[in-house]
Amino acid sequence: MNQHILKKEELDAFIKKLAKRMKVVAPVAKGYDNFAFAEVTSADEIALKYVPTILPPKKYFMPVREKVLEFSADAKGFTQKPVVEYEETAIFGVHTCDLAGISCLNMVFSERPRDYNYLTRKDHLFIIGLECLSYCDEHASCALVNSHLPNGGYDLFFTDLGDKWIIHVNTQKGEDLVEGMGLPKASAADLAALEQARAAKREVFKNEIGVEAKKLPGIFAKAMKSKVWHGVGERCVSCGNCTNVCPTCYCFDMADSVGLDLRTGARTRTWDSCQFETFAKVAGNENFREERSERQRHRYFRKFSFPLDKFNRFFCTGCGRCTRTCMAKINLKETLKELAAEHN
Amino acid sequence: MKTANKPAKAPAKAPKAAAKPKVAFFDFASCEGCQLQITNLGETLLDILGAIDVVEFREAISEKWDKDYDVVFIEGSIGDHHAEERLKKIRARAKVLIAYGACACTGGVNGMKNSFKLDEIREHVYGPDYKWFDSTPTKAVHQVVKVDYFINGCPVYAPEILEVVKHALRGLPYTVPDNPVCSECKLNENVCMYERGVACLGPWTKAGCNSWCVNNGNICYGCRGEVSNPSKAAQDVITKYNLKPELIKNKFDMYNKCKENDQKPGKGK
Amino acid sequence: MPTQLVKEEIKNSNWKLRTGRIIAAKQMTPAEKWFDIALDDGELDHEPGQFVQVEIFGVGEAPISVCSSPTRKGSFELTVRAAGRLTKHMHSLGKGDVVGIRGPFGKPFPVKLMSGNDLLFVAGGLGIAPLRSLINYVMDNRKEFGKVDILLGCRTPKDMLFGDEVKVWEKRLDVNFNCTVDRTDPDWKGNVGLITTLIPGVTINPERTFSVVVGPPIMYKFVIAELLKKGVPEKQIVLSLERHMKCGMGKCGHCQIDHPKNYYCCKDGPTFTYDEVKDSPKL
Numbered sequence: 001m002n003q004h005i006l007k008k009e010e011l012d013a014f015i016k017k018l019a020k021r022m023k024v025v026a027p028v029a030k031g032y033d034n035f036a037f038a039e040v041t042s043a044d045e046i047a048l049k050y051v052p053t054i055l056p057p058k059k060y061f062m063p064v065r066e067k068v069l070e071f072s073a074d075a076k077g078f079t080q081k082p083v084v085e086y087e088e089t090a091i092f093g094v095h096t097c098d099l100a101g102i103s104c105l106n107m108v109f110s111e112r113p114r115d116y117n118y119l120t121r122k123d124h125l126f127i128i129g130l131e132c133l134s135y136c137d138e139h140a141s142c143a144l145v146n147s148h149l150p151n152g153g154y155d156l157f158f159t160d161l162g163d164k165w166i167i168h169v170n171t172q173k174g175e176d177l178v179e180g181m182g183l184p185k186a187s188a189a190d191l192a193a194l195e196q197a198r199a200a201k202r203e204v205f206k207n208e209i210g211v212e213a214k215k216l217p218g219i220f221a222k223a224m225k226s227k228v229w230h231g232v233g234e235r236c237v238s239c240g241n242c243t244n245v246c247p248t249c250y251c252f253d254m255a256d257s258v259g260l261d262l263r264t265g266a267r268t269r270t271w272d273s274c275q276f277e278t279f280a281k282v283a284g285n286e287n288f289r290e291e292r293s294e295r296q297r298h299r300y301f302r303k304f305s306f307p308l309d310k311f312n313r314f315f316c317t318g319c320g321r322c323t324r325t326c327m328a329k330i331n332l333k334e335t336l337k338e339l340a341a342e343h344n
Numbered sequence: 345m346k347t348a349n350k351p352a353k354a355p356a357k358a359p360k361a362a363a364k365p366k367v368a369f370f371d372f373a374s375c376e377g378c379q380l381q382i383t384n385l386g387e388t389l390l391d392i393l394g395a396i397d398v399v400e401f402r403e404a405i406s407e408k409w410d411k412d413y414d415v416v417f418i419e420g421s422i423g424d425h426h427a428e429e430r431l432k433k434i435r436a437r438a439k440v441l442i443a444y445g446a447c448a449c450t451g452g453v454n455g456m457k458n459s460f461k462l463d464e465i466r467e468h469v470y471g472p473d474y475k476w477f478d479s480t481p482t483k484a485v486h487q488v489v490k491v492d493y494f495i496n497g498c499p500v501y502a503p504e505i506l507e508v509v510k511h512a513l514r515g516l517p518y519t520v521p522d523n524p525v526c527s528e529c530k531l532n533e534n535v536c537m538y539e540r541g542v543a544c545l546g547p548w549t550k551a552g553c554n555s556w557c558v559n560n561g562n563i564c565y566g567c568r569g570e571v572s573n574p575s576k577a578a579q580d581v582i583t584k585y586n587l588k589p590e591l592i593k594n595k596f597d598m599y600n601k602c603k604e605n606d607q608k609p610g611k612g613k
Numbered sequence: 614m615p616t617q618l619v620k621e622e623i624k625n626s627n628w629k630l631r632t633g634r635i636i637a638a639k640q641m642t643p644a645e646k647w648f649d650i651a652l653d654d655g656e657l658d659h660e661p662g663q664f665v666q667v668e669i670f671g672v673g674e675a676p677i678s679v680c681s682s683p684t685r686k687g688s689f690e691l692t693v694r695a696a697g698r699l700t701k702h703m704h705s706l707g708k709g710d711v712v713g714i715r716g717p718f719g720k721p722f723p724v725k726l727m728s729g730n731d732l733l734f735v736a737g738g739l740g741i742a743p744l745r746s747l748i749n750y751v752m753d754n755r756k757e758f759g760k761v762d763i764l765l766g767c768r769t770p771k772d773m774l775f776g777d778e779v780k781v782w783e784k785r786l787d788v789n790f791n792c793t794v795d796r797t798d799p800d801w802k803g804n805v806g807l808i809t810t811l812i813p814g815v816t817i818n819p820e821r822t823f824s825v826v827v828g829p830p831i832m833y834k835f836v837i838a839e840l841l842k843k844g845v846p847e848k849q850i851v852l853s854l855e856r857h858m859k860c861g862m863g864k865c866g867h868c869q870i871d872h873p874k875n876y877y878c879c880k881d882g883p884t885f886t887y888d889e890v891k892d893s894p895k896l
Binding site for chain 3: 068069071073077078080081082083084085086087088108109111113114115116117120124220221224225250251252253254255256257258262265267272274279280281282283284285286288289294297298301302305306307309310
């Protein structure tokens with residue numbers, strides 16, 4: 001596919017044109033170095049340099065609350081209608097860590113039995129990536145899991161070349177958009193500048209924990225009974241922040257509710273967290289992950305062990321959100337280092 | 345299911361739509377602000393009124409009903425012998441009893457009375473003739489009679505009123521969320537109060553309010569009560585943000601002093 | 614606004630419910646009620662060991678093992694213990710009431726592998742419910758299997774489920790049946806003690822025996838230890854594990870088992886061989 005060019009001063013026009021076609025969301029500053037994806041209509045609302053947002057863009061793929069079934073029961077009997085709600089939306093400024101997260105979720109929900117709510121919504125989202133040429137902060141570990149470089153999963157991808165962006169076009173939908181806006185094709189000099197930026201980036205982004213990623217499966221194979229989990233569990237508040245902010249966590253809960261007429265109702269899917277005490281509890285009150293240490297271990301296994309068997313990749317994208325958001329100082333990089341040290 | 349406050353055994357079948365349940369509101373030691381929340385429901389209120397028959401409601405109507413009640417809402421905490429007797433009589437006539445608002449569910453701010461010696465606080469309030477005025481340490485409603493449903497909060501959160509009413513109408517148990525407020529606050533993408541350098545009780549307080557206060561720029565004051573299994577590692581949170589443990593405890597006492605009534609003698613907090 | 618929120622019907626949604634009518638119901642014990650359910654759209658088409666999600670209008674869903682054999686057509690049976698919100702409510706339902714059904718879900722008992730072999734069934738408490746689907750399947754295809762032993766344990770004689778059927782199993786010449794209670798009552802003339810006490814008395818040829826064990830979590834460890842002592846190979850000890858299956862599609866995460874392998878109880882289970890799950894710290 002082609003590479004196009006957008007001058008920095010033209011970003012506002014680009015966003016405005018895009019906003020005429022569909023809803024545009026992008027990272028906006030919330031103060032205290034916090035950011036969130038929110039609707040924008042002009043470029044000056046966008047935080048182009050940002051630490052990963054509080055919630056990842058998964059909230060557009062899999063809303064926090066989502067109605068999946070409407071039903072009613074009356075004298076005529078039981079009727080039902082499975083539904084999906086979506087909105088044509090462009091997500092601007094998605095970092096490579098979050099692109100990796102979206103790829104993970106795509107795998108999960110494409111697996112049979114398919115999740116048509118997710119898959120339908122996905123088809124109405126237009127993704128514009130934005131490359132990081134330096135670290136967002138010290139909590140990121142994207143180089144460890146190789147998500148610091150673009151690896152597909154977007155329609156367009158922006159890389160900063162000083163006074164302009166070079167845009168990699170990855171889909172026909174993306175091509176139609178940039179062609180429609182008349183964005184010029186990148187020159188040979190632009191492509192060379194991109195190569196140079198990438199080369200410089202490789203010098204900046206290095207394995208953040210000093211343990212090779214290929215050693216992690218071996219470490220986790222022996223980690224089920226590790227003492228590290230006790231330390232982590234003792235600190236855990238069980239607030240679920242780490243899973244809510246994770247770009248690859250997708251566990252959910254289902255609940256049925258009825259209207260005041262007591263005849264119509266709906267089934268809603270909401271985000272859930274394996275860190276909550278009731279998550280693995282069954283009706284007879286047996287709790288299969290009663291201890292905080294067991295729940296934290298489970299979270300780490302769901303990032304570094306289980307998905308390797310099933311999807312042949314880590315489900316950690318190195319975004320650093322879980323560490324940033326943890327009020328009890330549970331640190332992903334430190335935990336991995338501790339596990340590795342115990343292993344040796 | 346982990347149920348923070350276990351409701352009574354649900355009746356086998358929901359009441360028939362034809363007979364609208366007789367509902368009454370009673371207030372004890374409270375500001376009656378939670379009753380006002382009902383009138384603030386707007387259009388939803390009309391829907392609720394279509395489903396129930398309100399026979400006593402001091403904030404809006406005054407009528408004396410001498411039969412049994414299908415559902416009673418109890419607002420306020422219990423702070424003297426007379427109130428205790430009155431509550432027991434109401435309970436005896438009520439099929440379903442709902443503790444309504446923080447004062448009823450946790451004792452609320454009235455619980456702060458229990459931080460002082462009873463006679464000292466009576467003298468402070470009523471003056472030298474304080475012995476003429478009946479007063480007992482504050483109790484939450486469930487510390488006096490059996491409670492079927494809890495609607496926590498100061499004030500109560502409107503969407504939760506509706507949920508509990510629907511559960512009560514169908515005779516289903518309602519589970520008060522028992523995860524920390526953070527679990528909802530994060531989904532609302534609020535900047536964590538701790539990042540703003542302010543101590544917030546969200547990490548130890550029961551969710552269910554959709555982090556209403558934090559969404560509006562306030563901290564969580566713990567009005568919904570402590571989660572049943574709070575983190576033992578509060579110390580980590582407290583030291584990460586350079587806070588003092590007493591600060592958190594004092595903040596909690598504002599709404600949760602009556603919790604000590606639930607604890608067995610000799611069992612520390 | 615250039616775009617707006619669109620709401621669309623999904624024709625092939627996996628959340629769609631099948632409607633089932635309760636054609637018979639019976640309180641078996643104060644805690645357990647039995648239901649016979651016929652689906653409006655035909656057979657459930659399940660295999661022994663699978664479960665369904667039962668939905669009650671607006672109340673929610675709960676996973677329940679099918680306790681009838683697929684060889685008995687026209688309807689399927691559930692035994693429901695009043696343990697949670699939905700199951701307590703379900704006890705108020707009876708003949709004529711309608712429930713929503715999703716499923717069947719899960720990996721069934723490995724019936725094909727077991728054929729031609731001897732079978733040793735070990736059921737504790739409500740574990741008889743999922744096991745009954747297999748036992749009756751075996752009874753209806755009796756000649757395909759070798760020697761059949763059934764061991765049943767329950768807390769007290771009053772807690773025994775499917776008493777009438779148990780009497781039939783007891784009398785059949787092609788089945789060896791034995792049962793025990795934890796606590797006796799004056800009318801009980803049988804064994805008293807934990808189910809593990811019955812295992813040493815069973816004569817088996819371990820190499821050609823499949824043992825299927827279903828019961829409360831606490832039971833597995835002790836029963837498995839006895840079976841291993843008898844020499845039953847790990848791959849021939851089959852369990853049915855209980856977890857909180859919510860979606861039934863291997864996605865929601867609630868039923869995942871603590872195990873180095875990525876097991877979802879709803880999809881990779883609920884039936885597992887001991888060999889598959891022995892590394893779980895929470896077996």
